Amino acid sequence: MNGTAPRRGGKERALARQHWLVKSEPEAFSIEDLERAPAHTTSWEGVRNYQARNFLREMEPGDGVLFYHSNASPTGVAGAAEVARAAYPDPTALDRRSPYFDPKATRADPRWSVVDLTWRATFREVISLDRLRQVPALARMILLRKGNRLSVMPVTPAEWKAVLGLAGSKG
DNA sequence: GCCAACGTTGGC
DNA sequence: GCCAACGTTGGC
Numbered sequence: 001m002n003g004t005a006p007r008r009g010g011k012e013r014a015l016a017r018q019h020w021l022v023k024s025e026p027e028a029f030s031i032e033d034l035e036r037a038p039a040h041t042t043s044w045e046g047v048r049n050y051q052a053r054n055f056l057r058e059m060e061p062g063d064g065v066l067f068y069h070s071n072a073s074p075t076g077v078a079g080a081a082e083v084a085r086a087a088y089p090d091p092t093a094l095d096r097r098s099p100y101f102d103p104k105a106t107r108a109d110p111r112w113s114v115v116d117l118t119w120r121a122t123f124r125e126v127i128s129l130d131r132l133r134q135v136p137a138l139a140r141m142i143l144l145r146k147g148n149r150l151s152v153m154p155v156t157p158a159e160w161k162a163v164l165g166l167a168g169s170k171g
Numbered sequence: 172g173c174c175a176a177c178g179t180t181g182g183c
Numbered sequence: 184g185c186c187a188a189c190g191t192t193g194g195c
Contacts, residue, residue: 146175146176147175147176148176149176149178
């Protein structure tokens with residue numbers, strides 16, 4: 001008993017994959033861009049909101065991610081991805097030439113995090129906001145709450161299932 | 172382009 | 184610690 005045995009943070013996390021939604025303006029980075037990226041994978045850079053960052057830090061490899069197009073036509077869920085690598089420091093926060101540079105970030109305290117995401121699917125049609133709002137199972141989705149501006153947010157298993165169901169059906 | 176909603180900053 | 188000013192997000 002040397003007290004160094006690692007404490008697993010609860011079995012529930014090891015058993016249950018979690019689900020998330022990330023937003024992106026397709027003009028900046030779209031689901032098609034992710035599909036075309038090397039190894040279908042990108043690091044999710046530039047999150048500069050603490051609540052969103054904290055969600056990034058909860059992600060684990062294998063978690064499912066809905067990919068949402070904001071400021072688009074139509075705006076809506078455009079595809080799905082998967083967490084490929086858990087959170088690590090966002091290098092763009094320390095890069096003076098990056099639009100995401102944060103003068104308050106330091107190597108000792110980088111402040112911001114990224115995860116790596118791998119493309120899983122591009123939906124044949126974007127599931128529009130209007131469509132999402134019609135689905136009773138999604139009534140409480142964070143995405144649909146008035147005034148919501150989070151760019152990274154959790155999705156319940158039921159919501160995940162419902163959205164993928166819409167993606168698989170004709171709409 | 173407009174504007175509501177929200178987060179952050181900074182003066183006090 | 185309060186809160187007004189400001190900047191940003193994102194739907195329309």
